Amino acid sequence: MARDRASRPDAKPLRLFVATEVPEDVRAAVAGAVAPLRERFPKARWVPAHNQHVTLKFLGSTYPRLVEWVRATVGDVASRHAPFTTRVEGLGAFPNARRARIVWAGLDDADNAFARLAADLDEAVSKEFEPEKRVFTAHLTVARFEPAVAVDPDEIAFESQPFEVGRIVLFRSHLRRPAPVYEPVETYPLSS
Numbered sequence: 099m100a101r102d103r104a105s106r107p108d109a110k111p112l113r114l115f116v117a118t119e120v121p122e123d124v125r126a127a128v129a130g131a132v133a134p135l136r137e138r139f140p141k142a143r144w145v146p147a148h149n150q151h152v153t154l155k156f157l158g159s160t161y162p163r164l165v166e167w168v169r170a171t172v173g174d175v176a177s178r179h180a181p182f183t184t185r186v187e188g189l190g191a192f193p194n195a196r197r198a199r200i201v202w203a204g205l206d207d208a209d210n211a212f213a214r215l216a217a218d219l220d221e222a223v224s225k226e227f228e229p230e231k232r233v234f235t236a237h238l239t240v241a242r243f244e245p246a247v248a249v250d251p252d253e254i255a256f257e258s259q260p261f262e263v264g265r266i267v268l269f270r271s272h273l274r275r276p277a278p279v280y281e282p283v284e285t286y287p288l289s290s
Contacts, residue, residue, distance in 0.1 A: 109162060110162075111159040111160055111161055111162070112159075112160050112162065112165060112270050113158060113159060113160070113270065113271040113272075113273070114157040114158070114160045114165075114168065114268060114269065114270055114271070114283070115153055115155065115156045115157055115158075115268075115269050115271060116153070116154045116155045116157070116172055116219055116266055116267070116268055116269070117151040117152055117153045117154055117266065117267055117269055118151065118152045118154065118212075118215075118263045118265070118266055118267070119151055119265075119267060120150060120151060120152065120186070120238060120261070121261050122147075122148075123259075124185075124186055124258045124259070124261060125147040125148070125150050125238070126147060127186075127256070127258055128147070128150070128186055128203045128238060128240065128256065128258070129147045131189075131203075131254055131256035132189070132201070132203075132240055132241070132254060134253075134254065135201065135240075135241070135249065135254065136241075139241065139243065139247060139249075142201075142241040142242065142243050142247075143241060143242040143243075143244075144240070144241045145238075145239050145240055145241065145242075145277070146277050149277055149278065149280060150203075150238040150239065150240070151238065151267075151269075151280070152205060152212065152236050152237065152238060154212070154215055154216045154219050154266060155216060155219040155220055155223065155227075155230070157223065157227050158227075164226055165283075167226070168223065168226075168268065169268060169283070169284055171222050171223055172219065172222075172266065172268050172284070172286060173284075173286050174222065175215070175218050175219050175222050175266075176265070176266050176286035176287065176288055176289065177286075177289050178218065179211070179214070179215050179218070179288045179289075180288055180289075181262055181263060181264040181287075181288045182209065182211040182262070182263055182288075183260050183261065183262050183263070184205050184206045184207065184211070184212070184236070184260065184261065184263055185205070185206050185257060185258045185259065185260045185261065186203045186204070186205055186206075186238065186256065186257065186258040187204055187205070187206050187256070187257045187258070188203070188204050188251065188252075188254075188255070188256060188257070189201060189202065189203055189204070189240070189251035189252075189254050189256065190202050190203075190204050190235075190237065190251050191249055191251055195248065195249055195250060195251055196248050197246040197248070198243055198246055198247050198248065198249045199242065199243055199244070199246045200239055200240075200241070200242055200243070201239075201240045201241045201243070201249060201251065202235075202237035202238060202239050202240055203237060203238045203240055203256070204235070204236065204237050205236040205237060205238070207236045211263070212234070212236035212263075213234050213236070215266070215288075216230075216234040216236075217234065263288070264287060264288055265285050265286060265287045265288060266285075266286050266288065267282050267283075267284070267285050267286070268282070268283040268284045268285075268286075269281060269282055269283060270283050
């Protein structure tokens with residue numbers, strides 16, 4: 099008896115993205131730094147600290163037939179980049195502080211290591227995935243606002259201790275409430 103393809107788990111698209119992880123102590127320090135904002139905006143959707151990461155490339159809905167190609171491609175990109183050091187420094191807002199829909203913690207990218215890695219990933223998967231149109235900004239999403247609010251990110255001066263970024267991770271996102279669950283699919287050392 100033929101089975102309906104849509105009912106097979108392996109036939110359903112996977113929601114994927116590539117990111118770097120941030121040490122737990124740094125995420126905890128960010129949470130402490132933004133506590134005054136959290137008190138002021140309790141109805142915002144606050145991203146749980148364990149879900150904070152630096153997204154390098156959001157792939158979105160990915161057909162199962164592409165997953166092995168994505169895994170190999172991400173591994174190839176990782177092999178071309180060396181580990182680097184960064185730190186969280188300050189807050190920002192998208193699209194701007196007067197109409198903040200997202201508040202984020204920025205990462206130091208003075209040497210453009212994050213930007214080069216994101217651009218390389220974007221180019222490597224461009225034959226199957228839409229290239230990014232926005233300028234890349236290395237950040238951790240802290241909160242989402244609907245409707246937009248006015249915030250002053252400069253009121254919170256925060257800088258973490260430096261930490262090394264030595265790997266990238268291909269994640270699968272499972273949309274759940276109250277927050278998505280991010281499942282690591284594969285981890286790739288930066289090894290150039």
